[in-house]
Amino acid sequence: MPGFPLKLLRWFCKPEYLPDIEGDLIQLYYRRAENMGRRRAHLLLMRDILLLCRPGLIRSSELFRPNQNIAAMLKHNLTVSFRSFARHKTTFAINVIGLSSGLMCVLLIGLWVQCELAVDQFHKHGSRLYQVMNNLQSQNTLTLDITPVPLAAALVAEFPEVERAVSTNNFFSWETRDGILSAGDVSIQGTGWHAGPDFFKVFSFRLLQGNENRVLTDKNSIVISEEVARKLFPDSRNAIGKSIYWKHPLFEGTFLVSGVFENLPAASSAKFDFLISMEVLLDHDRYAAKWTGDYAQTFVLLKEGADVAQFDKKLKGFLKSKDPGLDKFSLFSQPYGSRYLHGNYVNGTPSGGRIDNVRLFSVLGLFILLVACVNFINLSTAEGSLRMKEIGVKKTMGASQWLMVHRFFVESLVMTLISAVVALILVVLITPRLNDFLDRDLLLKVEPVHIIGFGGVVLLTAIIAGAYPAIHLSRFKPVAVLKGRLAESRGQWTFRRSLVVFQFALVVIFLVAIQVIHRQIEFTQKKDLGYNRYNIISFPWKGELYNNWNGLREGKNNQNFDSFMSQVRGLPSVLHATNLLGNILDNIPGQSGITWSGLDSERAYEFQSPVVGFDFIETLGIEMREGRTFAKEHHDDYSKIILNESAVKLMGLRDPVGKKIDMNGGSEIVGVVRDFHYGSLRDAVQPLIFRCDPTGRTIMVKIRPGQEQKAIAEIQKVYSTFLPGYSFDATFMDDDYLALYAPETSMASLSKYLSVVAIIISCLGLFGLAAFAADRRMKEISIRKVFGSTSADVVRVLSREFTVPVLVAIPIGLPISFFLAKEWLSGFAERIDLAWWYFALAAIIALVVSWSAVALKTLKAARASVLRGLREE
Incomplete structure (x- = not known):
C-alpha cells in the first residue's frame, strides 16, 4: 500500500471527510492494481489525491482559527525570547557579535559590488x-x-x-x-x-x-x-x-x-x-x-x-x-x-577582469555570513537541553509543533534584527575609512534598493540560522522531556560537529590565502627586476615638444624642451635624466612587421618596443651585455636600436652589434642589454627592441640618494619656469611599480580583515559550545576528580570533543586551499613556490586558535569545586 499519497491526504483533508474519501480511494487503488499493475495504480492514486486539494476539503490552518490570538501569541513569544536573552547572556553576546559581523561584511561588500556593477549602466541605450x-x-x-x-x-x-x-x-x-x-x-x-x-x-x-x-x-x-x-x-x-x-x-x-x-x-x-x-x-x-x-x-x-x-x-x-x-x-x-568589469583578454579571448574580484568577495562575504549562522545553529541546538522542560510543559498544555516552530523562529528573527542594527552602526562607522582605502564613494542610503536588499539578507539570515533549531527543538516529545529520558541522538551530535568542520575548513583556507597573497606581493616588491627603480621620479612634459606636430621629422627641434632637460641634468641633486614615450611599466608600444635574415616568412612576431631618449639605460641602471647605449654625441636617432637578450635569442643572431634588421626602413643594432622585467610580473619577459627618439613626453630623473625632497623642489621650480600654469605631477617609480599590484594589495588587505572576522566568529562559536559542554558535564567532571583525575586530565577530556572536528577540517581545507592558491598564482609569470610550511602553519594556527577558544572555559570547569558538581541534579 503506498504510504506517501495517503499521508498527504491525511495531512490536508478535513477530519469529517477523511474516512469516507480514504476508504473509496483504497478500494479504487486495489482494483487498479489488479488490472494495471501497482506502479500505474500508484501514479493514478497520487493524481486523484492532488485533484482533491480543493478549498472545501482542505482543513483550516491553526493560524486562522477563530480562537487563535495571533497578537497575544507574538507578544508572548517576544517576551519569552527577551527573557531567554537575559538568562543566557554569553550565548546572546556570541550570537549578536557573530551575526552582526557577518551582516556587516555582507553589507559592505554588497555596497562595493553595487558600486562596481553600476559603472556605465546609466546610458539610456x-x-x-x-x-x-x-x-x-x-x-x-x-x-x-x-x-x-x-x-x-x-x-x-x-x-x-x-x-x-x-x-x-x-x-x-x-x-x-x-x-x-x-x-x-x-x-x-x-x-x-x-x-x-x-x-x-x-x-x-x-x-x-x-x-x-x-x-x-x-x-x-x-x-x-x-x-x-x-x-x-x-x-x-x-x-x-x-x-x-x-x-x-x-x-x-x-x-x-x-x-x-x-x-x-x-x-x-x-x-x-x-x-x-x-x-x-x-x-x-x-x-x-x-x-x-x-x-x-x-x-x-x-x-x-x-x-x-x-x-x-x-x-x-x-x-x-x-x-x-x-x-x-x-x-x-x-x-x-x-x-x-570584463576588460581582460588573453590571446584574443575574454579572460575576466574586475568581475573576478566582484565574484570572489561576494562569495567570501556569503561564507562569513554562513559561518555566523553556523554559530547560531550550533549554540541553539546545544542550548536545547536547557529548554526541554519549557518545550515539554508547553506541548502538554496543548501547544502544537507549529506554535513551537513559531516560537523559535521569532527568537531567531529578533536576534537577527538586533544584529542587523549593530551591523548598520558598524557600517556607518567603517564606511569613511573604507572609502579612503578603496578610493570609492560607498554610501548607505535610505533607498528602496538598499532597504529591500538588506531586508532580504536579514530575513534570509533569520531563516537559515533559525530553521534547523526551530524544527529540531519543536520535535521534542513532551513525555520523554518531562521524564528526563531525552538524550542527544548520534545524528544531532554529528550534525553539530559537521558545522564546526565547515567553519574551520574555511578558516584553514583563509589562513593559507593570507600567506600566499602576502608572500607573492612581498616577492614582487623584493625581486631583482634587472634595473634599479629606486630614487627615480617620473612626470609628464605638458608643453610643446617641437614647433609643430611634424616638426622633428622636418628638423625643427624644440629648444625650449632641450633647455629644460639641460637645466635638470645640471642640478647637483640629479644623477641622470631621460625621457620616453609612454611608460616602461605598463604602456609599452609594440612593433610588428620586423624582418631579419633567417626569419620564417610564414610567421609574424610582435616585439615590445619602447621609444626612449638619451641616458635611458644609465637612468635605470640596466646592464649592457654588448655594444653601447644611446648617446647624443653619436647622433643616434630612430634608425638606431638596442635589443634585449630574448630578442637576440629569438632572431638567432650571433655578434648582433653592427648588424641591421628591417624595421622602419632599416635599423642598426648598437647594443644588447640583459633581460630585465619591465612591466608587471604577471607577464613573462618578452623580446624587446629599444628605439631611440628623444621626443617622449614622460620624463624620468635619477636622484642622488638622500636628496629626494631637495631635488623635487628644484625640478619643480625649473618646470614652473618653463611651463607656467601647469601642475607638476611627479611620482616615484617605486610607487608606480607597486601600483601595478594595487588589486592584489587590496585583495590581500581585505582578505586579511575578512579572515580575522571569520576566525573570531568561529572561535566565539567554539567558546560557546565549550561553555555548554562544561556546564552539561559538571557532574561527570566532579566524579572524575573524586576518582583522582587532575585538572589537566579534565581539560584534555573536554578539549578532545572540539579538537576532533578541527582535525577533520584541516585535511578538508588544505587541498581546497592548495587548488585555489595554485589557480591564483597562475596569473603571474614570475611567482613564488607553494611551500609545504604555508599549509602546515595554517593547520597549526587553526589548532591553536581552536584550543585557545575553549581553554578559558575548560580550565574554569576543571578548577570548579567538586561539591558544586555533585550537588547538581
Missing part, C-alpha cells in the same frame, strides 16, 4: 551601445581598444545594423588630453576629448545648456562641464557663446562654448572636463585621418533588433578591406557596459 575592439595577430593575439578615426563614419555608411557611431581620441599618454583652459584672468588645467558630432546621441551624458544636434558640429566649438563653467565664468548659467583659450602641447587656439554638460556621474568610467571636435585633431595631425592610424576609440549604437553575431562577422575583416596592410588586424564588438 546601454543594451545597444558597443565599443569596437581590435585584435592584432602576431605570435599571440593582442587585444586593443584603438581604432582608426575614419572607422566611425565608415560603419554608419556601410553597415545597416549601425544607427550611429562616434570616435574619441585614445588614451595613449603621448597623445595627451591635458591642457590649460583660460577665460579672462582665470586659468585651470583640464582633460579634454576630441569627439565626433554624435557623441551626445550615442552616450547619455546630460546637456544642461546647448543642443545635442549642434554642440560638436563646429570645430571651433567647445563643450564644457558645469564645474569648468563655474570656475571660468562668474555667471556659469550663461556660458553659451563665451570664448575659452585652450593651450595644448600640440596646438592652441580660441574656442566658443556651444554647450555645458552635467558633471559626470561617479558611475562613469569615462572621465573628461570638456569636449572639442574630432576635426581639430585631424587638422593638426596629418596621420590621424589615415586607416593605418591608431588615434581613436570607436563606439557604435546598433539599431533595435540588430544581430550582433552577424555584425561581428562582417566587422572582422573590415580594416583589411580598407588597407591590405592591415591584414593582421581584426575587429569585433563588446558591450560598452561590460568593458569595465
Whole structure:
C-alpha cells in the first residue's frame, strides 16, 4: 500500500471527510492494481489525491482559527525570547557579535559590488551601445581598444545594423588630453576629448545648456562641464557663446562654448572636463585621418533588433578591406557596459577582469555570513537541553509543533534584527575609512534598493540560522522531556560537529590565502627586476615638444624642451635624466612587421618596443651585455636600436652589434642589454627592441640618494619656469611599480580583515559550545576528580570533543586551499613556490586558535569545586 499519497491526504483533508474519501480511494487503488499493475495504480492514486486539494476539503490552518490570538501569541513569544536573552547572556553576546559581523561584511561588500556593477549602466541605450575592439595577430593575439578615426563614419555608411557611431581620441599618454583652459584672468588645467558630432546621441551624458544636434558640429566649438563653467565664468548659467583659450602641447587656439554638460556621474568610467571636435585633431595631425592610424576609440549604437553575431562577422575583416596592410588586424564588438568589469583578454579571448574580484568577495562575504549562522545553529541546538522542560510543559498544555516552530523562529528573527542594527552602526562607522582605502564613494542610503536588499539578507539570515533549531527543538516529545529520558541522538551530535568542520575548513583556507597573497606581493616588491627603480621620479612634459606636430621629422627641434632637460641634468641633486614615450611599466608600444635574415616568412612576431631618449639605460641602471647605449654625441636617432637578450635569442643572431634588421626602413643594432622585467610580473619577459627618439613626453630623473625632497623642489621650480600654469605631477617609480599590484594589495588587505572576522566568529562559536559542554558535564567532571583525575586530565577530556572536528577540517581545507592558491598564482609569470610550511602553519594556527577558544572555559570547569558538581541534579 503506498504510504506517501495517503499521508498527504491525511495531512490536508478535513477530519469529517477523511474516512469516507480514504476508504473509496483504497478500494479504487486495489482494483487498479489488479488490472494495471501497482506502479500505474500508484501514479493514478497520487493524481486523484492532488485533484482533491480543493478549498472545501482542505482543513483550516491553526493560524486562522477563530480562537487563535495571533497578537497575544507574538507578544508572548517576544517576551519569552527577551527573557531567554537575559538568562543566557554569553550565548546572546556570541550570537549578536557573530551575526552582526557577518551582516556587516555582507553589507559592505554588497555596497562595493553595487558600486562596481553600476559603472556605465546609466546610458539610456546601454543594451545597444558597443565599443569596437581590435585584435592584432602576431605570435599571440593582442587585444586593443584603438581604432582608426575614419572607422566611425565608415560603419554608419556601410553597415545597416549601425544607427550611429562616434570616435574619441585614445588614451595613449603621448597623445595627451591635458591642457590649460583660460577665460579672462582665470586659468585651470583640464582633460579634454576630441569627439565626433554624435557623441551626445550615442552616450547619455546630460546637456544642461546647448543642443545635442549642434554642440560638436563646429570645430571651433567647445563643450564644457558645469564645474569648468563655474570656475571660468562668474555667471556659469550663461556660458553659451563665451570664448575659452585652450593651450595644448600640440596646438592652441580660441574656442566658443556651444554647450555645458552635467558633471559626470561617479558611475562613469569615462572621465573628461570638456569636449572639442574630432576635426581639430585631424587638422593638426596629418596621420590621424589615415586607416593605418591608431588615434581613436570607436563606439557604435546598433539599431533595435540588430544581430550582433552577424555584425561581428562582417566587422572582422573590415580594416583589411580598407588597407591590405592591415591584414593582421581584426575587429569585433563588446558591450560598452561590460568593458569595465570584463576588460581582460588573453590571446584574443575574454579572460575576466574586475568581475573576478566582484565574484570572489561576494562569495567570501556569503561564507562569513554562513559561518555566523553556523554559530547560531550550533549554540541553539546545544542550548536545547536547557529548554526541554519549557518545550515539554508547553506541548502538554496543548501547544502544537507549529506554535513551537513559531516560537523559535521569532527568537531567531529578533536576534537577527538586533544584529542587523549593530551591523548598520558598524557600517556607518567603517564606511569613511573604507572609502579612503578603496578610493570609492560607498554610501548607505535610505533607498528602496538598499532597504529591500538588506531586508532580504536579514530575513534570509533569520531563516537559515533559525530553521534547523526551530524544527529540531519543536520535535521534542513532551513525555520523554518531562521524564528526563531525552538524550542527544548520534545524528544531532554529528550534525553539530559537521558545522564546526565547515567553519574551520574555511578558516584553514583563509589562513593559507593570507600567506600566499602576502608572500607573492612581498616577492614582487623584493625581486631583482634587472634595473634599479629606486630614487627615480617620473612626470609628464605638458608643453610643446617641437614647433609643430611634424616638426622633428622636418628638423625643427624644440629648444625650449632641450633647455629644460639641460637645466635638470645640471642640478647637483640629479644623477641622470631621460625621457620616453609612454611608460616602461605598463604602456609599452609594440612593433610588428620586423624582418631579419633567417626569419620564417610564414610567421609574424610582435616585439615590445619602447621609444626612449638619451641616458635611458644609465637612468635605470640596466646592464649592457654588448655594444653601447644611446648617446647624443653619436647622433643616434630612430634608425638606431638596442635589443634585449630574448630578442637576440629569438632572431638567432650571433655578434648582433653592427648588424641591421628591417624595421622602419632599416635599423642598426648598437647594443644588447640583459633581460630585465619591465612591466608587471604577471607577464613573462618578452623580446624587446629599444628605439631611440628623444621626443617622449614622460620624463624620468635619477636622484642622488638622500636628496629626494631637495631635488623635487628644484625640478619643480625649473618646470614652473618653463611651463607656467601647469601642475607638476611627479611620482616615484617605486610607487608606480607597486601600483601595478594595487588589486592584489587590496585583495590581500581585505582578505586579511575578512579572515580575522571569520576566525573570531568561529572561535566565539567554539567558546560557546565549550561553555555548554562544561556546564552539561559538571557532574561527570566532579566524579572524575573524586576518582583522582587532575585538572589537566579534565581539560584534555573536554578539549578532545572540539579538537576532533578541527582535525577533520584541516585535511578538508588544505587541498581546497592548495587548488585555489595554485589557480591564483597562475596569473603571474614570475611567482613564488607553494611551500609545504604555508599549509602546515595554517593547520597549526587553526589548532591553536581552536584550543585557545575553549581553554578559558575548560580550565574554569576543571578548577570548579567538586561539591558544586555533585550537588547538581
